[in-house]
Amino acid sequence: AARVGVLALQGGVAEHERMLAGLGAAPVPVRSAAHLVGLDALVIPGGESSVLDRLLDVAGLREPLLEVVGGGLPTLGTCAGLVLLAARVENPAPGQGSLGVLDVTVRRNAFGRQVDSVETWASWRVPGGPDRIRAAAIRAPEVLDVGPGVEVVSTMAVDGVDRVVGVRCGAVLAISLHPELTGDLTAHETLLAQVRSDAPALTR
Numbered sequence: 001a002a003r004v005g006v007l008a009l010q011g012g013v014a015e016h017e018r019m020l021a022g023l024g025a026a027p028v029p030v031r032s033a034a035h036l037v038g039l040d041a042l043v044i045p046g047g048e049s050s051v052l053d054r055l056l057d058v059a060g061l062r063e064p065l066l067e068v069v070g071g072g073l074p075t076l077g078t079c080a081g082l083v084l085l086a087a088r089v090e091n092p093a094p095g096q097g098s099l100g101v102l103d104v105t106v107r108r109n110a111f112g113r114q115v116d117s118v119e120t121w122a123s124w125r126v127p128g129g130p131d132r133i134r135a136a137a138i139r140a141p142e143v144l145d146v147g148p149g150v151e152v153v154s155t156m157a158v159d160g161v162d163r164v165v166g167v168r169c170g171a172v173l174a175i176s177l178h179p180e181l182t183g184d185l186t187a188h189e190t191l192l193a194q195v196r197s198d199a200p201a202l203t204r
């Protein structure tokens with residue numbers, strides 16, 4: 001089975017572990033650099049990105065994570081995980097940084113309360129997958145712009161306007177949404193498919 005690390009510092013860890021196990025993968029909680037050794041893929045779950053950013057230093061995980069994700073380890077970031085991966089963060093908490101491996105600008109907490117309270121659909125444009133996914137957004141980040149080489153794979157209509165909620169670059173996939181709340185397996189299946197293909201390394 002694919003060994004899939006789940007960053008286990010804070011946030012929706014157990015929910016992602018259950019989804020991965022349900023897909024036949026072996027979830028591995030990642031709390032220190034040693035836990036990154038031998039992984040086939042990684043999930044950075046939702047939670048609170050400013051807290052996660054701080055805990056990366058406490059756990060000594062910042063540089064080791066940069067190395068493995070930048071080196072091409074297939075990675076899925078959800079919600080706060082997207083914020084943590086992003087190169088540029090708007091509306092950060094005081095002192096908040098990020099890993100910066102994904103060439104996108106995100107705005108934290110970009111949607112209003114109405115969006116938080118409804119489950120809807122978002123488009124999905126990864127070849128071989130469905131053409132839409134279930135979407136639950138909770139104080140979700142929005143992708144405001146993407147650099148060259150970053151592909152928009154998911155958008156969600158809010159008040160008739162399509163907003164970017166999913167991007168992919170190399171082996172890194174990141175979405176604003178909470179698949180662990182809707183049970184939609186598409187993003188995790190996409191991650192596991194990436195394990196089986198040759199993943200290009202990100203350049204940073």
Ligand code: GLN
Pocket residue numbers: 045046047048049050078079080081083108109138139140141
């Ligand atoms: N707004 C949160 C943040 O920036 C993300 C919320 C979430 O992961 N549900 O960390």
